[in-house]
Amino acid sequence: NAGVTQTPKFRVLKTGQSMTLLCAQDMNHEYMYWYRQDPGMGLRLIHYSVGEGTTAKGEVPDGYNVSRLKKQNFLLGLESAAPSQTSVYFCASKISGFSYEQYFGPGTRLTVT
Amino acid sequence: GDSVTQMEGPVTLSEEAFLTINCTYTATGYPSLFWYVQYPGEGLQLLLKATKADDKGSNKGFEATYRKETTSFHLEKGSVQVSDSAVYFCALSSPGGYNKLIFGAGTRLAVHP
Secondary structure (H helix, E strand, C coil), X not given: CCCEEEECCEEEECCCCCEEEEEEECCXXXXXXXXXXXXXXXXXXXXXXXXXXXXXXXXXXXXXXXXXXXXXXEEEEECCCCHHHCEEEEEEEECXXXXXXXXXXXXXXXXXX | CCEXXXXXXXXXXXXXXXXXXXXXXXXXXXXXXXXXXXXXXXXXXXXXXXXXXXXXXXXXXEEEECECCCCECCEEEXXXXXXXXXXXXXXXXXXXXXHCEEECCCEEEEEEC
């Protein structure tokens, strides 16, 4: 099992450009999450999904969109990147609502210039 | 809203020293509490958890006790190793709300030989 994988690992964007971050998990988990990690602020939840075809807003959703068309994939989109979106993005998954442990991917480092 | 506060780092120790990283929380109801660890260049991994008051979570020599009266979940280890150098995050998950994790800012630990 690969666990949770994220693509790409690094990316540099210019202000106004768009991109999609891909998260994939091979553990048949129902729940998936996108976080951003900024220095001194821990991880903050952007969006999450409790099953295929569902998405919901987290703590800091503005400027991001997500889709969960397949159970194993959770996509995070930036339609018009801004320097404030420079961050490290982590995807996580969890088997169900009754489980405590979230499994994290290795992260994507995004720089917006 | 719910929040987690943990001691600022970095914490610098010599090998075999005693470690304490303080964590306090604010939450309505009875949250579950976690410590996650992030090794350099990697995603977060669950280190230990406690799901009710007075529970003690333990793993790899680390321990933390859920203290409801002081709303704390301090991380301790009796003898740290160089390989324990990492960033440690305290987190909580409140009942309901799809078990979203709320993280503290993280504490960097550096252990020197």
